[in-house]
Amino acid sequence: MSKRDNPLVLILALAATLGLIGGGLWVLNKAAPDLVPNLSSQTQTKAAKGELRILGDTFSGYSTFRSQPFQKALEEVGLKLRYQDEFDQAKRAELLNQGKADLLVTTLDQFLQQQPEGQIIGLIDRTVGADAVVLNTKKYPNLKSLLDLKRLVEQERSQGRQLTLTFAGDTPSEYLALVLSTKFEAFKLADFQVKKVADASEAWQLLQDPNQxxxxxxxxxxxxxxxxxxxxTVVLSSQDAPQAIVDVIVASNRLIESQPEKISELLEAYYRRIDANVREPSQLKMQIAEDGELSSSEASAVLQVTNEIQEFNPQTVAVRVIGHTSKTGAATLNQTLSQQRAQVVVNYLQNRGLKHNFVAEGKGFNQPLSGIPPTDPRQQRTEIRLVRVN
Incomplete structure (x- = not known):
């Protein structure tokens, strides 16, 4: 079922600039506050009162920010955190830029794509959920594998119909759909009418609707x-693309400049809560159940999915990281920049404990994406290719 002639290609939009990743820690801006803009009076007043607004979505990995015990822990240090769903990633960044939000949670690739006026202040590397590709077995009882899906697609096509695939656009859900289309011969996005929605909750509702x-x-x-x-039936989940989806906490430059101590207090409380959840799994299970309106057994299943995420075997899989630029500026400069981008990603993956053999390659603007202008910022990308050894 897997493609044998080509290595698995996992494309990550990770590298906008070397400096963006290298400067993604709020402590750097704390040391050089003149590099960031001033707070608006409205946002400054709220921050001074200890009230912070954070934007995210319904992902279970963000449940700690919504939990009452965490809110109570923040109140003990004089902070109040208001969590609000904003499914549009671009809008999420825009609200942060306008001073209508102090923080946001997002994925690393979206941080680099949207480039909000803020810095990464923390990693959410113990997310408690997973993303997955789900087949509508309830409506199509024989649909239990990708091979079944291929047959169903051909059957519907012969009758002049096209099946629909849905996901939340510009999220890890869309990334997994692209991975699936790349990895398996039995699945092609072109076979479906793709319906992008704002949040996974909407995609889930469409899957349950018998009229769709x-x-x-x-x-x-x-x-x-x-x-x-x-x-x-689940046919692919985030365990099949380890290290690809990294969630981060981002603080606005205005908050970093005016109230760095609030950030320290928030992070200290957050990671203390995370550690408590790790030491006491029943506490985490209760949090997940309450946040997602799940039963105790369902919450246990969520945790099991997370705990079973495994790395590709470093003895059989090597990693090539390839950096690309847009066709803007001198070729030699772009070649150097693309090599640096690839190396930054390699360093990041190695720092997370991966023991695989890594090769960083820079391609400059010699391999542009088709259908996109050579100078388009979307050409600025980094590819991770997993290659089977021997």
Whole structure:
């Protein structure tokens, strides 16, 4: 079922500039406050009162920010955190830039794509959910594998119909759909009418609607667990693309400049809560159950998915990281920049404990994406290719 002639290509939009990643720690700006803009009076007043607004979405990995025990812990140090869903990643960044939010949680690739006026202040490297590609087995009882999906696609096409695939656009859900299309011969995005929605909750609703011809939905927890409970089939999850989805906490430059101590207090409380959850799994299970309106057994299933995420075997898989630029500026400069981008990603993956053999390659603007102008910023990308050894 896997493609044998080509290595698995996992494309990550990770590298906008070397400096963006290298400068992604708030402590650097704390040391050089003249590099960031001033706070608006409205935001400054709220921050001074200890009230912070954070934007995110329904992902279970962000449940700590919404939990009452965490809110109580913040109140003990004089902070109040208001969590708000904003499914549009561009809008999320825009609100931060306008001073209408102090922090946001997002994925690393979206941070680099949207380039909000803020800095990464922390990694959410113990997320408690997963993203998964789910087949609509309830509507199509024989749909239990990718081979079944291929047959169903051909059957519907012969009758002049096209199945629908849905996911939240510009999120890890869309990334997993691209991975699946790249990795498996039995699945091609071109075979489907793609319906992008704002959040995984909407994709989950479409999957359950009998009046829709949705055959595939890419969703995240807690909806993955709910889908399994209803009898749907999961054919790919984030465990099949380890290290690809990295969630981060971003603070606005205004907050970093005016209230760095608030950031320290927030992070201290957050990681203390995370450590408590690790030491006491039942506490974490209760948090997940309450946040996602799940039963105790369903919450346990969410945790099991996370705990079973495994790395590719470093004895059989090597990693090539390839940096690309847009066709802007001198060729020699772009070649150097693309090499630096690739090396930054290699360093990041190695710092997370990966023991694989890594090769960083810079291609400059010699391999542009088709259908996109050579000078388009989207050409500025980094590819990670997993190659089987021997």
């Amino acid at each position: 011809n949705v055959a595939v939905a890419v969703i995240w927890e807690p909806y993955v667990t709910q889908a399994k409970k209803q009898g749907h």
